[in-house]
Amino acid sequence: MQIQKIMQQSAQAFETYRQVTPAVRAAFLETIATELEAQRETMVQTAGEETNLPAARLNGELTRTTNQLRLFAELVKEGSWVEAVIDSARPESTPARPDLRRMLLPVGPVVVFGASNFPFAFSTAGGDTASALAAGATVVVKGHPAHPRTSLLAYAAISKAVEKSGLPAHTVQHVADEGYETGKLLVIDPATTGVAFTGSFNGGKALLQYASQRETPIPVFAEMGSVNPVVFYPDALITQGPQLAQTFAASITLGMGQFCTNPGLLLGIQSDALDNFAHMLGGAISASAPAKMLHKGIHAAYSKGRAKILSLEAVSLVGQTPEPAEEEAWPAVARTTGAEFLQNPHLAEELFGPYSLLVSCADEEELEKVLRSLKGQLTTTVVGTEKDTTIYKSMIALQATLAGRIILNNAPTGVEVCAAMVHGGPYPATTDNRFTSVGTSAIRRWVRPVCFQNFTDSMLPDALKKSNPLGIWRLVDNEFTR
Amino acid sequence: MQIQKIMQQSAQAFETYRQVTPAVRAAFLETIATELEAQRETMVQTAGEETNLPAARLNGELTRTTNQLRLFAELVKEGSWVEAVIDSARPESTPARPDLRRMLLPVGPVVVFGASNFPFAFSTAGGDTASALAAGATVVVKGHPAHPRTSLLAYAAISKAVEKSGLPAHTVQHVADEGYETGKLLVIDPATTGVAFTGSFNGGKALLQYASQRETPIPVFAEMGSVNPVVFYPDALITQGPQLAQTFAASITLGMGQFCTNPGLLLGIQSDALDNFAHMLGGAISASAPAKMLHKGIHAAYSKGRAKILSLEAVSLVGQTPEPAEEEAWPAVARTTGAEFLQNPHLAEELFGPYSLLVSCADEEELEKVLRSLKGQLTTTVVGTEKDTTIYKSMIALQATLAGRIILNNAPTGVEVCAAMVHGGPYPATTDNRFTSVGTSAIRRWVRPVCFQNFTDSMLPDALKKSNPLGIWRLVDNEFTR
Incomplete structure (x- = not known):
C-alpha cells in the first residue's frame, strides 16, 4: 500500500483517537499487554528463530514490554502527566490578566522504526509505540527486517486490542520494511508529526537528513547508541x-x-x-x-x-x-x-x-x-x-x-523503565538530548503545550476544569495542588 | 572580534556559571532588573528615538522586561522547575532496581537574536536572555540593527549586574549586527547549543537552514509570527x-x-x-x-x-x-x-x-x-x-x-508573562511547537534531563539529595511531595 495513503489514514484516525478519554486510552494499552501475553509462547519461539536470542532473555523482554504498556496505562489513568497549569484571571491588574490554562496535547501521527536488538521492547509494541499511544498519537510502525514475523505477531496483538477497544482501525498501522525508500517516504510524508528510531548512527543520521528536506520540520528522536565510557x-x-x-x-x-x-x-x-x-x-x-x-x-x-x-x-x-x-x-x-x-x-x-x-x-x-x-x-x-x-x-x-x-559503581547495561530514567544524551548518542526514549517521560516527545485563554469551564478539557474532575496534580497560581 | 572566540569565551564562562547556586543566579537576574530600572529614562528616550514607539508603551514594556527578569528569579529561587524525579532502589526486584534520580540541567551557550518590535522585552535583556540565564546557560546576544543604542544600553545594565554578582565576565556577551554573516557564524559555531529568535519567517527559516549545516544538531527556537485567525x-x-x-x-x-x-x-x-x-x-x-x-x-x-x-x-x-x-x-x-x-x-x-x-x-x-x-x-x-x-x-x-x-472572546494581542502562557505554535508560527518563548516554561528550551544512578547522597546535586534541602516539589516514587 502507498505510504501516503497509510499516513492519511493515520491522520484521520488521529481525529478520533486524540479525543478518547484517558480511561479508554489506558484500557487500550492494557489490552495490548494482555493480547501479547496471550501469545507469549509463539512470540518467544518466533523471535528466538529470527534473532538468535535465548528464550530466557526473550521471556524477560516480553515481560518488560507488557510492564511498559501497563506503566503507560497507569500514567494515563493517573493523569498528571499533562502538566496542567492554571493562572487565574486578575481583573485588577494593569493590564487585566485573563484566565490562562495550559496542558499537553498530542500532535499527530507518529512513525516508529522497530529496532533489531530488542524485538519486543523497542519494536512494534515497544516503548516508542506505547508512549505515543499513551499521549494520544496514532502510530505507524515500520517493522525491522531482521524479525518480520515477530513484528507481525506483535502487530496482530495490537490489532486485536484496537478492535476490542472500539478504536478506529487505523489507530496503529504496520508497514513491512522494503528498503530505505520506505523509511524515507514515512519521514517526509506531510502527515507525519514525529519519528522514533533506535539503531545505528548512519540510520539515525539518514532519517534526520530526510526530515530536513520536509517543508514542515518535525522532531526526529533517533537513539543511535554510544560507547558508554x-x-x-x-x-x-x-x-x-x-x-x-x-x-x-x-x-x-x-x-x-x-x-x-x-x-x-x-x-x-x-x-x-x-x-x-x-x-x-x-x-x-x-x-x-x-x-x-x-x-x-x-x-x-x-x-x-x-x-x-x-x-x-x-x-x-x-x-x-x-x-x-x-x-x-x-x-x-x-x-x-x-x-x-x-x-x-x-x-x-x-x-x-x-x-x-x-x-x-x-x-x-x-x-x-x-x-x-x-x-x-x-x-x-x-x-x-x-x-x-x-x-x-x-x-x-x-x-x-x-x-x-x-x-x-554499577554497570551501564540495564535500563530501568521508570519515571526517573533518561535514555538519551548529547549528539550523536541521540538527535535530541532534551528527551528520553525510555521511561514515562518518553511520552513528552509526542505532545505540545496548548493554552486556553478566557475559556468557560464547560468548554475546557477535563484536565483544566475548575473542579479538577480528574483529581490530577496541577500548578494553580504557582502552587502545586490537587 | 571573531565569533569563534566569543563563543569559546561563552563556553568557558558556562563551566563556572552552570555551577553557581540558584540563589546567586536569582540575585543576578534581580540585579539586571535593578540596573535596567536605574537607567529607565535614558533607555525609554533612546528606544523612542530608534523605534518610533511612544514613551508610554516603552515604559510599559520596560516594566514588563524587569518583571520578567524578577519572575525568572522567583522561579529559580523556588526551584521546582528542575523537575526532580526520584525512583528509589528496589533491591528485591528482578532485576534489582538501582536508585535513579533525574533533574534538568543547562546545556551550554545560547545565542539570542534581538527582535525589532520589542526593543526591551524580546531583545538584549528580554525573555530569551532571562530564561537562558535562569536555566544556567550563558548567553551571546546579537543586537537588532534597528535599535543598536538601546541594545547597548541594555547590555551595559547586564554587564554591571555580571560584575556586581561576581560572575565570569563572559556570562553574557553582545555582538553588534554586521549583516547576515554574523548570524550565520553564531548559529553554526560548534560551541552554540541553542538559538532563540523572534522575527520574520524568512529570518527564522534562514537560521534553521544554517543549523542544518552543523555537524551537531541544535534546537533553533524561532518565533516567526502568524495571522492569528x-x-x-x-x-x-x-x-x-x-x-x-x-x-x-x-x-x-x-x-x-x-x-x-x-x-x-x-x-x-x-x-x-x-x-x-x-x-x-x-x-x-x-x-x-x-x-x-x-x-x-x-x-x-x-x-x-x-x-x-x-x-x-x-x-x-x-x-x-x-x-x-x-x-x-x-x-x-x-x-x-x-x-x-x-x-x-x-x-x-x-x-x-x-x-x-x-x-x-x-x-x-x-x-x-x-x-x-x-x-x-x-x-x-x-x-x-x-x-x-x-x-x-x-x-x-x-x-x-x-x-x-x-x-x-478576547483580542489576541496581549501576551501575559506567566506559567500557563504558550507563545508558540505549529510551524510556521514557530520552528518547534513543543516549547514556548514567553512565560516561565520558556526555561525548558535550554536544559536537558540528566539521570544520576546509584549516587551517594553527598555526590548528588542539592535538588536530588534525600533530605530535599531546597524544599522543592519532587516526584518521589510516583508521588508528588516536598
Whole structure:
C-alpha cells in the first residue's frame, strides 16, 4: 500500500483517537499487554528463530514490554502527566490578566522504526509505540527486517486490542520494511508529526537528513547508541579489582554485547592496579562463551570491525574467548594508550558487539583530555571509592556533561523503565538530548503545550476544569495542588 | 572580534556559571532588573528615538522586561522547575532496581537574536536572555540593527549586574549586527547549543537552514509570527457587533499592528450581521490614526504589501484611516470571500502592520475549508456566545489544533508573562511547537534531563539529595511531595 495513503489514514484516525478519554486510552494499552501475553509462547519461539536470542532473555523482554504498556496505562489513568497549569484571571491588574490554562496535547501521527536488538521492547509494541499511544498519537510502525514475523505477531496483538477497544482501525498501522525508500517516504510524508528510531548512527543520521528536506520540520528522536565510557578511578582499582573485572566482563558480554548501553570504552590512569585489572578482565572475558549475534549483517560488521581494531599496532589484546564457530561472534577486550586513543578518532567509535577497549592514560591530565575528546553518550560510569570521588570531583563533573545518565559503581547495561530514567544524551548518542526514549517521560516527545485563554469551564478539557474532575496534580497560581 | 572566540569565551564562562547556586543566579537576574530600572529614562528616550514607539508603551514594556527578569528569579529561587524525579532502589526486584534520580540541567551557550518590535522585552535583556540565564546557560546576544543604542544600553545594565554578582565576565556577551554573516557564524559555531529568535519567517527559516549545516544538531527556537485567525460566530455578530468592531479595530491598530499576535485574519459566515460588523469595523478603523512604524524597512514592506493586496480584484476595502504623512503607515481592513481566499494562498500570509483581512465564507463548510487551509499559528480566537460555542463545538476543536493559544472572546494581542502562557505554535508560527518563548516554561528550551544512578547522597546535586534541602516539589516514587 502507498505510504501516503497509510499516513492519511493515520491522520484521520488521529481525529478520533486524540479525543478518547484517558480511561479508554489506558484500557487500550492494557489490552495490548494482555493480547501479547496471550501469545507469549509463539512470540518467544518466533523471535528466538529470527534473532538468535535465548528464550530466557526473550521471556524477560516480553515481560518488560507488557510492564511498559501497563506503566503507560497507569500514567494515563493517573493523569498528571499533562502538566496542567492554571493562572487565574486578575481583573485588577494593569493590564487585566485573563484566565490562562495550559496542558499537553498530542500532535499527530507518529512513525516508529522497530529496532533489531530488542524485538519486543523497542519494536512494534515497544516503548516508542506505547508512549505515543499513551499521549494520544496514532502510530505507524515500520517493522525491522531482521524479525518480520515477530513484528507481525506483535502487530496482530495490537490489532486485536484496537478492535476490542472500539478504536478506529487505523489507530496503529504496520508497514513491512522494503528498503530505505520506505523509511524515507514515512519521514517526509506531510502527515507525519514525529519519528522514533533506535539503531545505528548512519540510520539515525539518514532519517534526520530526510526530515530536513520536509517543508514542515518535525522532531526526529533517533537513539543511535554510544560507547558508554567507564572511568575506573585509582582507589577502586586497588581495592576492588577482581570484583570489577567480573562485573564488567559480564556487562561487556551480556546478550553478546548487543545493547546500546554496552560499556565499550574503559578508561583509567596507568598503574599496577590498572594492569592487574586488565589481566583479570582478560581472564574473565576468556572464560565467557561465543554465541550467535542477532543477524548476519551485525555479525559481519562486528567481525570486520574487531579484526580491523586488533590489527592496529597501537592496540593489544587483553583477552578473548576461544575461537568461535563460523556463525558465532568472538568476544574480546583490547587495550591502547591515551596518546594513541587521542590520535586515532576511529577508536572512539562504537563497535556493536561483545567488545570493549581499555585505554590506559598516562596521567590525570591525559584522562581529562580523553574525556573531553569524546562525543555525546547515553551513559557514563564512575567506578570509584569515596576517596576517589572526593579527589576526582571535577573529573566526575566533566563526565556528567557527556551523557544522559551518569552511573556510580554499577554497570551501564540495564535500563530501568521508570519515571526517573533518561535514555538519551548529547549528539550523536541521540538527535535530541532534551528527551528520553525510555521511561514515562518518553511520552513528552509526542505532545505540545496548548493554552486556553478566557475559556468557560464547560468548554475546557477535563484536565483544566475548575473542579479538577480528574483529581490530577496541577500548578494553580504557582502552587502545586490537587 | 571573531565569533569563534566569543563563543569559546561563552563556553568557558558556562563551566563556572552552570555551577553557581540558584540563589546567586536569582540575585543576578534581580540585579539586571535593578540596573535596567536605574537607567529607565535614558533607555525609554533612546528606544523612542530608534523605534518610533511612544514613551508610554516603552515604559510599559520596560516594566514588563524587569518583571520578567524578577519572575525568572522567583522561579529559580523556588526551584521546582528542575523537575526532580526520584525512583528509589528496589533491591528485591528482578532485576534489582538501582536508585535513579533525574533533574534538568543547562546545556551550554545560547545565542539570542534581538527582535525589532520589542526593543526591551524580546531583545538584549528580554525573555530569551532571562530564561537562558535562569536555566544556567550563558548567553551571546546579537543586537537588532534597528535599535543598536538601546541594545547597548541594555547590555551595559547586564554587564554591571555580571560584575556586581561576581560572575565570569563572559556570562553574557553582545555582538553588534554586521549583516547576515554574523548570524550565520553564531548559529553554526560548534560551541552554540541553542538559538532563540523572534522575527520574520524568512529570518527564522534562514537560521534553521544554517543549523542544518552543523555537524551537531541544535534546537533553533524561532518565533516567526502568524495571522492569528479570529472566527466570529453568528450569534456573537448578531448580539455584540458594535462592541466587537471597537475591540478588534483597537487590537488591529494597537502599536501600529506590530505584534506577532496581531489579528490579521477575521473569519465569519456570510450574513447581514457580518456585513454590519464589517461596516462598523471599517468605521472604527477609519477613526484611528496613522503613525510611524518601527523602522523604514518595515514601513516599506507594509506599504508595498498593502498596496498589492488592495489592488487585487478579489479584495475590497472595508475601511482605512485618512491618508497618512509620507513616513507613516496607513491602517486598513480589507475583505474577500472564502472562495477567493482558498484560491489565493498569498492572502493567508502575514502582512506585518496595522492591517487585517476579513473573509466572508459562504457557509459553515467553506469556513471549515478555510480553517483547514491555514498553516500553524501562534493564536486563534473564538468569538462566540454560549449558543455559538454549543453549535460550533467541532469547529472550535478544529481551531484548537491550529495554534499554541486558543482564546475565547478576547483580542489576541496581549501576551501575559506567566506559567500557563504558550507563545508558540505549529510551524510556521514557530520552528518547534513543543516549547514556548514567553512565560516561565520558556526555561525548558535550554536544559536537558540528566539521570544520576546509584549516587551517594553527598555526590548528588542539592535538588536530588534525600533530605530535599531546597524544599522543592519532587516526584518521589510516583508521588508528588516536598
